[in-house]
Amino acid sequence: MNPQQQTTTEAEYFVGDEQMLIAGEWTAACDGEWIDVESPRDRSIIGRVPRGRAEDVDKAVTAARRAFPAWRDLRPRDRGDLFRKIADALEPEQERIARLLSLENGNALRTQSRGEMQFVVDAFRYFSGVAGEAKGESIPLNATILDYSRREPHGVVGAIVPWNAPLMLSALKIAPALVTGNTLVLKVAEDAPLAVLAVARICQQFLPEGVLNVVTGYGTEVGEALTSHPGIAKLSFTGSTAVGRRVMEKGSERIVPVSLELGGKSPQIVFSDADEDWVVEGTIAGMRFFRQGQSCTAGSRLFLHESIYESFLGKLVDRLAALKVGDPLDEASDMGTIVNRKQFERVSDYVSDGIAQPGVEVALGGIPPLEGPLTRGYYFQPTVFGGVSNDWRIASEEIFGPVVCAIPWKDEDEVVRMANDTSYGLAGFVWTHDLGAALRTAHSLEAGWVQVNQGGGQVLGQSYGGFKQSGIGREFSLEGMLDSYTQRKHVSVNLGR
Numbered sequence: 001m002n003p004q005q006q007t008t009t010e011a012e013y014f015v016g017d018e019q020m021l022i023a024g025e026w027t028a029a030c031d032g033e034w035i036d037v038e039s040p041r042d043r044s045i046i047g048r049v050p051r052g053r054a055e056d057v058d059k060a061v062t063a064a065r066r067a068f069p070a071w072r073d074l075r076p077r078d079r080g081d082l083f084r085k086i087a088d089a090l091e092p093e094q095e096r097i098a099r100l101l102s103l104e105n106g107n108a109l110r111t112q113s114r115g116e117m118q119f120v121v122d123a124f125r126y127f128s129g130v131a132g133e134a135k136g137e138s139i140p141l142n143a144t145i146l147d148y149s150r151r152e153p154h155g156v157v158g159a160i161v162p163w164n165a166p167l168m169l170s171a172l173k174i175a176p177a178l179v180t181g182n183t184l185v186l187k188v189a190e191d192a193p194l195a196v197l198a199v200a201r202i203c204q205q206f207l208p209e210g211v212l213n214v215v216t217g218y219g220t221e222v223g224e225a226l227t228s229h230p231g232i233a234k235l236s237f238t239g240s241t242a243v244g245r246r247v248m249e250k251g252s253e254r255i256v257p258v259s260l261e262l263g264g265k266s267p268q269i270v271f272s273d274a275d276e277d278w279v280v281e282g283t284i285a286g287m288r289f290f291r292q293g294q295s296c297t298a299g300s301r302l303f304l305h306e307s308i309y310e311s312f313l314g315k316l317v318d319r320l321a322a323l324k325v326g327d328p329l330d331e332a333s334d335m336g337t338i339v340n341r342k343q344f345e346r347v348s349d350y351v352s353d354g355i356a357q358p359g360v361e362v363a364l365g366g367i368p369p370l371e372g373p374l375t376r377g378y379y380f381q382p383t384v385f386g387g388v389s390n391d392w393r394i395a396s397e398e399i400f401g402p403v404v405c406a407i408p409w410k411d412e413d414e415v416v417r418m419a420n421d422t423s424y425g426l427a428g429f430v431w432t433h434d435l436g437a438a439l440r441t442a443h444s445l446e447a448g449w450v451q452v453n454q455g456g457g458q459v460l461g462q463s464y465g466g467f468k469q470s471g472i473g474r475e476f477s478l479e480g481m482l483d484s485y486t487q488r489k490h491v492s493v494n495l496g497r
């Protein structure tokens with residue numbers, strides 16, 4: 001049966017109701033409504049979270065404002081120490097929370113969720129270590145003037161995260177926002193709220209009430225209420241470019257600073273000397289196939305030099321065909337599921353559109369079969385389109401699924417031009433032994449993060465973020481923390497008698 005037609009199955013793993021965190025209390029929504037959380041592995045309902053709205057956001061922002069002065073005035077190193085303790089407390093809970101994440105967003109436990117949960121612990125430790133680094137500067141004017149700057153927190157930060165890497169992306173907002181002395185209202189994604197709430201439960205054992213607040217619900221309800229609230233001093237959003245634009249619009253109404261981590265359609269450029277197995281592996285990692293392509297940095301446009309086009313594509317297809325798509329909780333699964341029905345249908349629509357293009361080659365995959373064990377959830381096999389033109393919809397719009405478009409190229413200038421012919425500018429990958437070509441290309445790509453001969457994920461300490469419509473601001477690093485979560489104040493003092 002087609003997944004779109006099937007009804008919800010009985011839950012094998014039932015988590016139950018989880019509440020929002022407001023003012024240190026675990027609470028239901030003011031109007032008592034709930035949202036079901038469906039597991040994409042079998043479409044069973046595994047729990048519920050409150051359907052928060054404006055009144056809940058108001059309570060959360062009020063609590064965060066109340067908590068702000070005392071939290072701001074705590075010694076930065078003491079704030080950092082709390083995050084070291086939280087990281088220690090999270091460690092024994094890692095496996096439980098990673099499984100919860102796989103259950104709710106469908107990412108495979110072995111290849112994705114465990115690593116993502118490990119990242120949370122690492123990120124809390126990293127930001128705990130740099131908590132004391134929000135330093136200012138002084139200007140040597142003359143003997144009787146002391147002119148110096150301080151970095152101060154903004155106040156209450158309103159942060160919004162998507163479902164694709166909710167733990168990692170929440171940690172990247174919670175830790176830097178709080179160690180710099182801000183308080184926070186975090187809105188988690190309606191499709192993957194449970195694992196973040198589990199982390200918040202542990203955070204709350206260490207943090208004063210109101211410092212961290214987590215609200216749940218729909219973007220158009222609780223999300224809009226958060227971006228509109230007059231008590232918010234800074235907005236930090238990760239998600240689609242369309243919603244990012246809306247968040248920026250709301251911020252502009254009150255001149256609230258906004259950080260945006262948005263979508264991408266990143267290029268991978270394979271030169272003629274790179275027709276090798278390790279490059280094939282690297283491009284698969286770069287395409288984020290192990291997350292079903294549901295990654296903002298997915299290298300979903302694969303530019304293959306024409307001299308190796310057939311040979312490389314053949315190797316890629318063989319390797320991808322060997323990946324096991326299956327139950328996210330199964331240790332044997334390389335890939336889990338698409339997050340939900342809406343996204344499954346969206347990816348299917350793009351694939352149908354690709355199949356309809358004249359001259360396209362469906363080298364692997366396509367629309368998922370209508371029968372078989374994998375129709376119990378939103379499973380989608382890796383799909384490779386060959387002979388793609390860079391201006392087709394599948395090559396220009398973010399699919400956010402396990403779909404890669406192979407595009408042949410001849411000349412270095414031409415491939416750089418094609419790679420940059422997009423409104424996005426998040427990531428890029430270059431594959432060659434020729435150092436000059438690699439660095440020329442890396443420097444020419446209009447993207448915030450370019451990798452040469454590797455396809456891994458972001459590392460703490462890198463200032464990561466997008467060019468063009470992929471975002472504003474940087475995360476993952478000390479510099480990103482300072483720019484996003486502190487504001488400079490200058491103090492000029494006349495020391496003369």
Ligand code: NAD
Pocket residue numbers: 160161162163164165169187188189190217218219220222223224227238239240241243244246247260261262263264295296297398400426466470471
């Ligand atoms: P989305 O923009 O639909 O939703 C993201 C979050 O915004 C969710 O919590 C949602 O509830 C909320 N939201 C929706 N409408 C809102 C509104 N009007 N006001 C306030 N909040 C609202 O994105 P998604 O489908 O959940 O996630 C996928 C997108 O996120 C992709 O485009 C992907 O590239 C992007 N992403 C970017 C990064 C990055 O670091 N650049 C990381 C992960 C995901």
